[in-house]
Amino acid sequence: MNNTIPELKIRYHREMFPDIKECESHGNFVDLYTAEQTILNAGESGLINLGISVQCPEGYWMQLVPRSSTYKNFKIIQTNSFGVIDTSYCGDNDIVKLPVYALKDTVIPANTRICQFRLVKDEPFNIVSVDSLSDNTDRGGFGSSGTE
Secondary structure (H helix, E strand, O other): OOOOOOOOEEEEOOOOOOOOOOOOEEEEEEEEOOOOOOOOOOOOOEEEEEEEEEOOOOOEEEEEEEOOOOHHOOOEOOOOOOOOEOOOOOOOEEEEEEEEEEEEEEEEEEOOEEEEEEEEEEEOOOOOOOOOOOOOOOOOOOOOOOOO
């Protein structure tokens, strides 16, 4: 059994952002900071520069999501629900950015904890086509309550 802990390589682009804060681990997710100030008007989309490039370990990918306070503090939402950084996005100039949409005018200062990530292990699976899922009970609707 292999108990080797995977290593995520992170390049901080200090040549562009000399004061960039390094990411911090809090539980299962790691916080990331804005590399520069971002100004967005209501209804505007933008990319928040995180000032890092990464190389995910083989067999893993990075899941990028906003922090729970991001909407409350800045009234922005991530446009693609969550981001996927896979092993092919690993060059020195492949800078990680958070795609967002502003619901109100906002200013996000440099070095603000804005999003978080975790590494997710690739798990192989097979797709099986069936005529029925008859072994399961229908819930009767969309959502946990069984209604729409």
